[in-house]
Amino acid sequence: MIPTYEKIMLPFLKHLADGQVHGLVDIHDTLTNQFELTDEELRELLPSGLQPIFRNRVSWAGTYLKKAGLVISPKRAHFKISDKGLELLKENPPEITANSLMRYDDFLKFKTRKIEKAIPSKFELMEDSTDQTPEESLALKQANTVCFLNVGRAYFFGAADSCPPVAA
DSSP: OOOOHHHHHHHHHHHTTTOOOEEHHHHHHHHHHHTTOOHHHHHOBOTTSSSBHHHHHHHHHHHHHHHTTSEEOSSTTEEEEOHHHHHHHHTOOSOOOTTGGGGSHHHHHHHHHHHHHOOOOTTTTSOOOTTSOHHHHHHHHHHHHHHHHHHHHHHHTTOOOOOOOOOO
């Protein structure tokens, strides 16, 4: 089973504990082995069909760790653990979640900026699942919007219709 980006964050950070700069490909390969992912799971794509799900989730885990100041990125797609990251690992946390990152001011500012910029719609007010990356969530919301429009059209023309369940 493909782990969520939250399940990836702690192993991602632990991989950087040696203090060296690691490329995203190296981190991805290490985590692939650690999570014992199959070739089929590695080929599974986002609903957009543009990127493998696991690669996307590893990237988002890195982004969230960076926004919290737990890692630095000396160049594109390369990461190094920060002093904050080393301090967190010394605490031996059982996991790292988006909620646990809220204790870091930089991450809180990042999340607050996102909220302040958003103009909520009916679809955006639905509870977000932390199992989904932003791309997965957006694809699901787009599918729900298209379905909503199709159901409205069917209702207008007198045909009873409903949306099929959309896989996340």
